[in-house]
Amino acid sequence: MTHSEENYLKAIFHLGRTRSEAVSTNAIADEMDTKPSSVTDMVKKLSEKGLLHYKKYQGVSLSRMGVRTALSVIRKHRIWEVFLVEKLNFSWDEVHEIAEQLEHIKSEELINRLDEHLGFPKYDPHGDPIPTRDGEYKASHKRLLTEVALNKGGICVGVKDSSAAFLKFLDKSKIALGDEIIIIDREEFDGSLEIKVKNRKLWISSEIAANLFIKTVDA
Amino acid sequence: MTHSEENYLKAIFHLGRTRSEAVSTNAIADEMDTKPSSVTDMVKKLSEKGLLHYKKYQGVSLSRMGVRTALSVIRKHRIWEVFLVEKLNFSWDEVHEIAEQLEHIKSEELINRLDEHLGFPKYDPHGDPIPTRDGEYKASHKRLLTEVALNKGGICVGVKDSSAAFLKFLDKSKIALGDEIIIIDREEFDGSLEIKVKNRKLWISSEIAANLFIKTVDA
DNA sequence: ATAAATATTTAGTTTAGACTAAATATTAGT
């Protein structure tokens, strides 16, 4: 597999998640910042290799093998992102470009050892789930903490209310972007929530919860 | 710079160290496992880019810029090797192939942070010195510990006597391949040496020293 | 239902990096 082939599979995988029909040539060209004619060429090659299904003018969809390969690349990308943030102290937004390169390093052994070294993280720094070694994967979506079910959780990725008062509250409560938050309990009377953050439990009001976005896998 | 260009510069740098004349087309082809005609093509390109000096039929030598670039790649390679061994517990001999890929990742920031994360190592796991960020580099050579000057040191890379008795001694003394050894003192009377290994000082006889190879930079 | 707009594919070029075979330079042996 070449870098370019891997990038196409990744792009097609992501596009196939949102729109549920076959992925169009133009959509791929847009996503990859290339020309439709180049996409046609590559799509033919990937089709011959059995990585995707392609009928002229009808768009493409990944084969089982294509999905497996795409997930393997996404897994590498996200594990490297965790490494860059956790171990090398890069910030959230600096890591994407470097991970785009690292994801193509060929060594299963390497990525599995890195995974172990990082304590088998479940999410990358942007809150997106990391596919498992054997290709398990559930997509995540950004939602308000009020919409998350009991015992479910995800990564804090943003706030709705960005007032100084709210941000100060978060700071004081030691809740930061990138933290994993899990819902422990929900009080029916006022909708307040008990959550676990960084191995610490605390109660927050439903007003607070309604202003915190987290990325969490679908039910 | 492409991966291939970087690999050529690295190969030419290494060849230029041992033989001191210009490096021949065939030598490069051998080193890179490619054909002489391919080398001629690449050498022309690198010459046009100002990375090396080339006169038809006369071989090549790196320009200042070429040396700088080669050292930057070698630095990356060796720092990644340290990471793989120290942090991911790969063994000595498993790391080369993976580092061959990692050395081409483009990010100065990444390599400098990794260097810091590893505590600014001076040697890679094979005992070869790591070029500094600003291109300082002294080659190292394998020699017996008896030939090393006071206060100098290097990485233990092999034994001359591989008898069970000697290996048992090393094991008991907690001296292993890959350890850094520094000569602290030398007793003129019997040639015995005080050495520092893993922050531990101990005395060894000249017989022991005469059977230990270390890699150390030239005087 | 047909013309216009849009999407996709085909055909032919380009660049990087490799290759083979043939041509030319250099070096070595007598």
Add this chain to the structure above:
DNA sequence: ACTAATATTTAGTCTAAACTAAATATTTAT
């Protein structure tokens, strides 16, 4: 010094991945 052996370069081909321009399919709008 001249021929034989070896080294190097040139010329032309190949593959991957891009591109442009032209051709063809599909979709949309009237």
